[in-house]
Amino acid sequence: MNRRNFIQLLGVGAGATILSSTLIGCGGEPHVELFGWSGPAATLKDIRLKVLSYAILAPNPHNKQPWIVKLVGPSSFALYVDPNRLLPATDPYYRQVHIGQGTFLEIASIAASALGYKANIHYFPEGQYGNKALANKPVALLELTEAPNVKPDPLFDHLLNRHSNKRSYDRTSLSPNEEQLLQTFHQKTSDAELVFKSSAQDQTQLTGFLTEAMAIETGNKARDEETIAMFRVNQAEVEKYRDGFGVAQAGMSGVKKIVAETFFLSREKLEKNPAGFGEQAVDITHAAAESTATFAWLTTKSNQRIDQIKIGRDYCRINLQTTAMGLAQHPMSQILQEYDDMLPLQKSFKEGYGIVPNDTVQMLFRLGRAKPTTHSPRRTLDSIISV
Numbered sequence: 001m002n003r004r005n006f007i008q009l010l011g012v013g014a015g016a017t018i019l020s021s022t023l024i025g026c027g028g029e030p031h032v033e034l035f036g037w038s039g040p041a042a043t044l045k046d047i048r049l050k051v052l053s054y055a056i057l058a059p060n061p062h063n064k065q066p067w068i069v070k071l072v073g074p075s076s077f078a079l080y081v082d083p084n085r086l087l088p089a090t091d092p093y094y095r096q097v098h099i100g101q102g103t104f105l106e107i108a109s110i111a112a113s114a115l116g117y118k119a120n121i122h123y124f125p126e127g128q129y130g131n132k133a134l135a136n137k138p139v140a141l142l143e144l145t146e147a148p149n150v151k152p153d154p155l156f157d158h159l160l161n162r163h164s165n166k167r168s169y170d171r172t173s174l175s176p177n178e179e180q181l182l183q184t185f186h187q188k189t190s191d192a193e194l195v196f197k198s199s200a201q202d203q204t205q206l207t208g209f210l211t212e213a214m215a216i217e218t219g220n221k222a223r224d225e226e227t228i229a230m231f232r233v234n235q236a237e238v239e240k241y242r243d244g245f246g247v248a249q250a251g252m253s254g255v256k257k258i259v260a261e262t263f264f265l266s267r268e269k270l271e272k273n274p275a276g277f278g279e280q281a282v283d284i285t286h287a288a289a290e291s292t293a294t295f296a297w298l299t300t301k302s303n304q305r306i307d308q309i310k311i312g313r314d315y316c317r318i319n320l321q322t323t324a325m326g327l328a329q330h331p332m333s334q335i336l337q338e339y340d341d342m343l344p345l346q347k348s349f350k351e352g353y354g355i356v357p358n359d360t361v362q363m364l365f366r367l368g369r370a371k372p373t374t375h376s377p378r379r380t381l382d383s384i385i386s387v
């Protein structure tokens with residue numbers, strides 16, 4: 001199969017595998033397989049473990065799952081960044097890794113509410129560290145208190161279906177009502193600016209920016225290798241590592257997936273030819289952006305660790321709300337990355353859209369309509385708990 005055919009195949013990937021599930025009634029009935037997620041087993045007596053079993057479903061960069069949890073006292077846990085699960089080439093200041101801590105806390109808080117608990121979150125209980133540094137200090141202490149009258153967050157019903165949908169969309173934009181609904185929803189809990197871009201001109205311009213950003217990102221061996229290391233070439237790798245992502249998350253399934261994984265993808269080929277992987281990534285990015293009619297981003301005035309954690313919470317809530325609305329959502333972060341080669345293009349993007357130079361665009365994502373895709377895997381709960 002040549003590269004073009006492979007890209008075409010990705011663009012027209014068949015529908016996602018639909019599995020019946022025993023998870024019905026806890027966090028919404030999943031439409032797609034949740035590999036590696038065993039749910040809040042009835043045997044889990046500790047409320048913290050129940051909450052954490054949902055939190056690991058949080059969106060996070062490259063599906064690294066960069067979390068360490070220390071159980072503290074009878075009803076609290078401290079969350080730390082896992083220093084062995086960073087992305088130094090593409091996320092040199094760990095900004096995205098910190099956004100992925102916020103997503104985790106948000107899901108924990110939503111799950112707690114549905115289980116009859118209030119989650120009191122104390123950010124950086126041992127002090128915040130600089131936004132280019134990483135310290136061995138917790139990003140948050142989460143304390144669970146029983147609150148039988150707590151109102152379950154309605155987003156709980158969408159925890160098992162939320163995912164990052166990387167397949168091609170159907171080229172329709174969100175309606176003004178959908179954008180308004182999301183804006184109102186977002187502003188209820190956040191001061192961060194949420195911007196939508198849905199004009200034909202934005203579509204062309206953003207497709208150009210995002211494709212060029214991927215070309216820059218993949219023009220470097222260390223960055224390519226970092227991404228290839230998280231790309232799962234077949235089910236055996238998914239089962240072995242239980243992290244990362246593969247063609248299934250771009251919508252490929254059934255026979256096409258088997259054909260691609262058998263004849264086209266192999267770890268050896270990828271590692272021998274990272275530039276080839278990069279070229280495919282550029283084509284896939286172009287096809288994804290080109291199939292999308294609505295883009296959005298979240299911007300903050302300051303860029304401290306706390307801002308990054310809070311934007312993770314906001315982003316996660318938006319992703320759950322779009323899931324509730326039957327919409328697909330997918331971050332496209334390359335243009336936001338902070339290594340030197342990306343900065344000139346990032347500057348043009350910000351100037352082109354009148355974004356204040358000192359503001360930080362924390363998340364950029366596309367929105368639209370597409371069939372769901374297979375969930376990315378998750379490691380076991382005990383692998384994130386440190387004793």
Ligand SMILES: Cc1cc2nc3c(=O)[nH]c(=O)nc-3n(C[C@H](O)[C@H](O)[C@H](O)COP(=O)(O)O)c2cc1C
Pocket residue numbers: 057058059060061062063096097099100103162163164165166244245330331332333334375376
């Ligand atoms: C901070 C952040 C940045 C991300 N950037 C990208 C990206 O540039 N491209 C992409 O395909 N997915 C991106 N994602 C989505 C992750 O790949 C996805 O959350 C992860 O694989 C887990 O999958 P799930 O969201 O479907 O559960 C990003 C997620 C986060 C939280």
